[in-house]
Amino acid sequence: MIKNIEDKQYKMIVDYILSDKEFAKISSSYHHGTDRLSHSVRVSYYSYLIARRFGLDYETSATAGLLHDFFVTGNDKTLIERTQFLFRHAKMASNNAIEQFGISEKEKDIIETHMFPLNLRPSKSIEGWIVSSVDKIVSVFEFGVKFRYAATLWLIFIFNIMK
Numbered sequence: 001m002i003k004n005i006e007d008k009q010y011k012m013i014v015d016y017i018l019s020d021k022e023f024a025k026i027s028s029s030y031h032h033g034t035d036r037l038s039h040s041v042r043v044s045y046y047s048y049l050i051a052r053r054f055g056l057d058y059e060t061s062a063t064a065g066l067l068h069d070f071f072v073t074g075n076d077k078t079l080i081e082r083t084q085f086l087f088r089h090a091k092m093a094s095n096n097a098i099e100q101f102g103i104s105e106k107e108k109d110i111i112e113t114h115m116f117p118l119n120l121r122p123s124k125s126i127e128g129w130i131v132s133s134v135d136k137i138v139s140v141f142e143f144g145v146k147f148r149y150a151a152t153l154w155l156i157f158i159f160n161i162m163k
Contacts, residue, residue, distance in 0.1 A: 002018060002041050005041075005045055007045075007048075010045060010048050010062060013048070013058075013059050013062045013063065014044060014062050014063060014066050016101075017063065017066050017067065017101065018041075018066075020100065020101075022096075022100050023067075023070060023100065024037070025072045026040065026069065026070060026071070026072055028072065029071075029072055029073050034142050036069050036072075039069065039138065039139070039142060040065070040066050040067070040068065040069050040070070041066065042138045042142075043065045043066070043068060043069075043131065043134050043135045043138050044061075044062050044063070044065035044066035045062070045065075046065075046134045046137075046138065047061040047062065047064075047065035047127070047130050047131045047134045048061050048062035048065065050130050050134065051127055051130055056126055056127055056130070057106070057125075057127050060104070060106050060107055060110070060127055061110075061127045061130055061131060063101075063103070063107055064103070064106075064107040064110035064111055064114075064127070064128075064131055065110075065131045065134065065135075067093060067096075067097040067101070067103065067107065067111055068090070068093055068110070068111050068114045068131060068135060069089065069093055070093040070096045070097050070100070070111075071089055071092040071093050071096055073085065087115070087118060087119065089115075090111060090112050090113070090114055090115045090119055091112060093111050094108050094111040094112045097111060106124075106125055106127070106128075109123055109124050109125065109128055110123055110125065110127060110128040110131050110132075113128050113132065114128070114131055114132045114135050115132070116132055
């Protein structure tokens with residue numbers, strides 16, 4: 001995914017994370033039909049672009065977006081285990097990012113609140129709202145690709161029934 005990105009400024013911001021051996025391990029975990037590394041790069045890059053476009057803290061958006069799912073899990077989790085991770089993984093990612101990269105309080109807040117409203121605390125920053133929103137949009141897209149757009153077709157079907 002990062003190879004497809006030509007933005008040198010973005011690459012300079014996130015290079016120290018992408019070149020880290022511990023961080024690279026997330027590529028072995030599946031996430032919405034892709035690997036967690038590709039998902040995180042998408043969230044990071046699109047958050048960076050939006051924040052930069054609006055004159056916001058795009059560096060923090062890029063790094064927090066990249067680290068928002070910084071944890072490794074096996075790919076054989078049960079449905080119950082996957083559901084539990086929905087609520088716990090933000091704190092796990094934050095702890096890992098603090099330990100590995102010494103992130104700022106703002107980055108910590110963005111990572112820990114990216115699952116709002118599943119976690120009840122919203123972000124304190126607009127950059128946090130951007131990362132959280134981009135994460136949801138990217139996830140829906142990845143989920144749709146995983147099921148060859150079956151999810152989209154089901155939503156269309158359900159909306160038509162509700163009319």
